[in-house]
Amino acid sequence: MSYLKPLFxxxxxxxxxxxxxxxxxxxxxSTLCAGCGHDSISAAIVRACFELSIEPHRVAKISGIGCSSKTPTYFLGNSHGFNSVHGRMPSVATGANMANKEMVYFGVSGDGDSASIGMGQFVHVIRRNLNMVYVVMNNGCYGLTKGQDSATADQGSISKSGHVNPFQAIDLASLAIELGASFVAQSFSGDKQQLIPLLKAAIQHQGFAFLNVISPCVTFNNNPGSTKSYDYVREHIEATSVLDFVPHQEEIKTQYDEGKSTRVELHDGSEIQLNKLSMDWNPEDRVSVVSALQNAREKQEILTGLLYINTEWKDLHGTLNTTKTPLNRLKEEELCPGTEALNQINIGFR
Structure with missing residues (x-):
C-alpha cells in the first residue's frame, strides 16, 4: 500500500x-486506525489555519510520544515540526518560543503524554503562560501499548478487556484553570462546527491556550461502558455556548438562537461571540467555570465549548520583558554590550 498523496x-x-x-x-x-478521532482534530487544525490565512512556514508543531504525537505529520506539512521525547514537549516549545516569539506554536499531546509522564512539564508551562496552542487529544487510554487506562480514564469506565477503572480521573481542563491558563476550552473530535472556531480563537489568543479534546480510540476504547466512546460522548455532551469566531476588521454575518449573548475581545481586536446556554457560567469568571465543571461532572456530563478566557494576563515574554526583536534575530553588537557596559553591570552587584 502506498502512503503518498497525489501531487495534482x-x-x-x-x-x-x-x-x-x-x-x-x-x-x-495518516497511518492511524481508520475512524480515529485524532484525524478529525488534524483536519480541524488544517481548516482553522487555512481560514485564518496563516502562512504555513510561520507555524511550529511540537509533540511528545503517543498516537496523538504522531499527528503533526498529518497536518501542515509545509510548516516546522519537532517530535520530542515522552512528556517533554513543553520544554522544547518553551525554548523555541523564547528564541522566536513571532511563530505560531502548536503543542500536540495526549492524555498519557500530559497527564502522566509529562504532568510536571504541563503544570509549569501553564503557570508561565507561554504563548502557544496546547491540544490534548484525550482518549482515556494508551493506544500504542494495547489500550491500558490512562490517568484521564473516568472512575467506573470499562475498558475493552472488561476491566473497571477504580481510580478518579485527572480533569485536565479544571487543572489548567486552577493553574492559571488564560484560555481553556473543551470539545469533541466529532464536532468540527465547535472545534474549528475554538482553534481559531486559541491561535489568536496571546498566552497559553489549552484545548482538551475528547477523541475516541476506535480500537481500544470505543466499547460499551467506556466514557470516551463515540456513543457515550454524543449522549452526554453539554455545550457552554454556541460560538463563532469573528475575524478582526472583517464583516461576518451570523444568526444566533434566542438567548443571552456576549462578545469576548482578543488581543488583536478579533472577537469570540458566545450565545450563552448555561445561565450560571461566565467565561471570564474562574469560580463560575470551576463550579459549572463540577456540576457537569456530578451529572456525568461533558461540558464543551469555551470554558475560561483572560485577556489581561501577560504571556511569558511580557512577564520577562524580553526584547521586541526575536532573540534569534539579534546580532553580536546587540547581544554583547561591550567592556564598559559590562563593568558598570558588575559594579552594580558589588
Missing part, C-alpha cells in the same frame, strides 16, 4: 487571502 489537484480549488488552497495546509496520509 483541481485547478479551481478555493483560495484564502494569501492565495493558498487547503491542500497547502495538509500533511502526509
Amino acid at each position: 489537484s483541481h485547478p479551481k480549488l478555493p483560495k484564502n487571502k494569501i492565495g493558498y488552497t487547503l491542500k497547502e495546509y495538509e500533511g502526509s496520509l
Whole structure:
C-alpha cells in the first residue's frame, strides 16, 4: 500500500487571502486506525489555519510520544515540526518560543503524554503562560501499548478487556484553570462546527491556550461502558455556548438562537461571540467555570465549548520583558554590550 498523496489537484480549488488552497495546509496520509478521532482534530487544525490565512512556514508543531504525537505529520506539512521525547514537549516549545516569539506554536499531546509522564512539564508551562496552542487529544487510554487506562480514564469506565477503572480521573481542563491558563476550552473530535472556531480563537489568543479534546480510540476504547466512546460522548455532551469566531476588521454575518449573548475581545481586536446556554457560567469568571465543571461532572456530563478566557494576563515574554526583536534575530553588537557596559553591570552587584 502506498502512503503518498497525489501531487495534482483541481485547478479551481478555493483560495484564502494569501492565495493558498487547503491542500497547502495538509500533511502526509495518516497511518492511524481508520475512524480515529485524532484525524478529525488534524483536519480541524488544517481548516482553522487555512481560514485564518496563516502562512504555513510561520507555524511550529511540537509533540511528545503517543498516537496523538504522531499527528503533526498529518497536518501542515509545509510548516516546522519537532517530535520530542515522552512528556517533554513543553520544554522544547518553551525554548523555541523564547528564541522566536513571532511563530505560531502548536503543542500536540495526549492524555498519557500530559497527564502522566509529562504532568510536571504541563503544570509549569501553564503557570508561565507561554504563548502557544496546547491540544490534548484525550482518549482515556494508551493506544500504542494495547489500550491500558490512562490517568484521564473516568472512575467506573470499562475498558475493552472488561476491566473497571477504580481510580478518579485527572480533569485536565479544571487543572489548567486552577493553574492559571488564560484560555481553556473543551470539545469533541466529532464536532468540527465547535472545534474549528475554538482553534481559531486559541491561535489568536496571546498566552497559553489549552484545548482538551475528547477523541475516541476506535480500537481500544470505543466499547460499551467506556466514557470516551463515540456513543457515550454524543449522549452526554453539554455545550457552554454556541460560538463563532469573528475575524478582526472583517464583516461576518451570523444568526444566533434566542438567548443571552456576549462578545469576548482578543488581543488583536478579533472577537469570540458566545450565545450563552448555561445561565450560571461566565467565561471570564474562574469560580463560575470551576463550579459549572463540577456540576457537569456530578451529572456525568461533558461540558464543551469555551470554558475560561483572560485577556489581561501577560504571556511569558511580557512577564520577562524580553526584547521586541526575536532573540534569534539579534546580532553580536546587540547581544554583547561591550567592556564598559559590562563593568558598570558588575559594579552594580558589588
